[in-house]
Amino acid sequence: MTGITQEERKNRTYTAAAGAIYAVLQYTSQKDSYTLTDVMGLTGHAFRINIHPEDVSPAGPTMFSPTELLEKGLNNLGFAAEQLYGFPTPAPLEKLEQAIRFAQETIDRGIPAIGWSLFTAEFGVIYGYDDEKQELYCSDRAQDGPLPYAKLNELQMKFVFMLRIIGELTVDPLAALKTALAGIVQFARGKAPTLSDTFKHGLAGYDAWIQAFEGGKVNPFGNADNARIVGDAREYAVEFLRSLSEKWTGDGQEQLAIRSLSQEALPHFERVVEAFRALQLRFPFPHGGEPNDPVQAAEAIKLLTVARDSETAGIAVLERLLEQLNMAEA
C-alpha cells in the first residue's frame, strides 16, 4: 500500500484536517469553488511536515492547535469558523450536552461540524444527530456511522473538540494565494506556531527525520505514517502548483509571476514526491518495514536528503513568488 491512487486522490487525502475541511465545504454555497487540491494548497496543508527527531512519532502531523490546522485555512477559503472550548473526558454531563448542542446547531443550519478523534485519532465530520436514539452520525477515515452520545465520553484521545462554520467571508483570490504562500514559507522556515518545540516542522523536519534514522530509534508505524502523509501532501503540492498556471491566465504582472514561478517550483516538488514514493515502498504502512536496520536507514537518509534539498530549492522559488506579488501590490 503505497498511497492513494490518482483516481482516489481527486477526493481523498491522508491529511485529515484538509479532508474534513473539504468534506464540510460541500455543504456550503462554495462547494463548486474549490477542489481538494485547492484546499490542500490554499490551507498550506500540501506543504506541511512535522517530525520528532528521535522516533518520527505518528503524532507529528497534528501537533498544532486547531486554529493552525483548521481555522486559518477555513478563513483563507472564505469561511468564518468557531471552536468549541474543548475538554478532556470523562466530563460532566453538562459539558457533553454543550458539545452535542454545538454540533446540533450547525447541523440544523445544514452544515456538519468537524470533530476530533471520533472513531480514530484524526479529524472527522459530524453530519447528523438523533436525540431519541442518542446518536451522532459521524464519518472519519476509520468509520462512518452512529456514535452514541455516551461514547463522546470515551473517545480514543480522551478529549472532545469540535469546530463549525458560522459564516462566509469575502476573499480576493490573489490575497488568498498570497496568504497561503506566506503561510507555506513561514511553515517551511520553522516559524509556525506549534504545540511542541521537540517536533521540527518545515525544512528542519527533514533534518529531524534524518537525525532519527541516524539514532536508530525510529518508530516503524510513525515513520510509515509520516511518509504516507507528507508524501501524499506533496503530491497535492505538485498538483496545486500545476493548477496555478491554468488558473492565473492573463498578462498582468501578478499572473505572469504566478505562472512562471509556479512552473519553476514544480520540478523541485516533483523530486520531493519521487523521494517519498520510494520511501513509502521501503516503509509500507502500517507495519513500516525495518527502519532501524542500518542498510534501510542509510537508504532512507539518502531519500530524505534529496527531498530536503529539493524542497529547500522549491520553497526558495515560492518565497520569490511571494516577494514579487507583494512588490506588485506596492
Added chain:
Amino acid sequence: MHVVTEAAAWGSVEDELDNEGAAAELKDEQLVELARTGDREAFGELVRRHRARALGVASTITRDGQLAEDIVQEALVSAFLRIETLMEPSRFRYWLERIVRNQAMMKLRRSGPGGRASTFSEIAHRLGKLTEEEWNDCSLLDRMLFRIVERHGEVPYNETDPQARLMRKEMFEGLYELLLCLNAKERAVFEAHVFRQLSPIEISDALGMSVGAVHTSISRSRKKVQRERIRVYFRGYAEEKKQAGRPTRRVLAPPVRL
C-alpha cells in the same frame, strides 16, 4: 418497585420504635435477618441501637451537627435498602459506620473550602485512611451517586411531606435504573463497593475473586453506570426539546469519503 416503596416509607420506622416491642430482646444478627424479610420493626430496632454512635462518627468527621444528622439519615436509608447484601449480620454496626463515614467524607469533599483536592487532604489528615489513589479510584462513581442523593437533599428531610417522599422515590428509582445495566456478577461487586463500602481486597475475599478481577469489575461497572447515567440524562434532553417543539433528529447527506 418493591424495595423503593419500603425505603420511601421507612421514615416512619423510628416512630414505631417507641413501642418497645419484642425486637428489643433480639441480637443484631437476628434483627438483620428479620429486616431482610421486610420486618420494619426489626430495622427500627437496629436504628435505635446504633443511631447515636453513627451520629457520633458523622459529627466527628463533619463537626457540624445538622450535616451529621443528614448524613446518618442518608446512610440509614442506604443501609435499609441494601441490608440483604450485608454478609455478616453480626457486623451490622461496623457496616453502618462505614457507610456513615464514607458519606460524611463525600459531603466534605464536595462542600469543603478550596474544592476537592484540599478537602481531600483535610479528610486524609483527619482520618489518615484513604490514599490519594484510593480516592481517585472511587471519586467518579461517588460523584455520580452523590449527584442523585444531592437532588434529593435539596428539599427538607421530612418524610411526612408527600413531595419529599416522591423525590426520594425518584432518587432510588434513578439509582436502580442505573444499576440495571450491570450483569449479576458486576452488580454483586458494584454493590459491595458502593453500598457496603468495602475495599477491593475485602470484596475479593467475600466473593472469592482475585483483587485484580474486582478492580476490573469495578472499573467496568463504573463505565457502564456512567454510560447509563448519560443515557438517562439525554432522555430528559430529548424530552425537553420535544416539548419545546424543536427537532430531535436531523441527518444531513453523508459526507464525501474521508
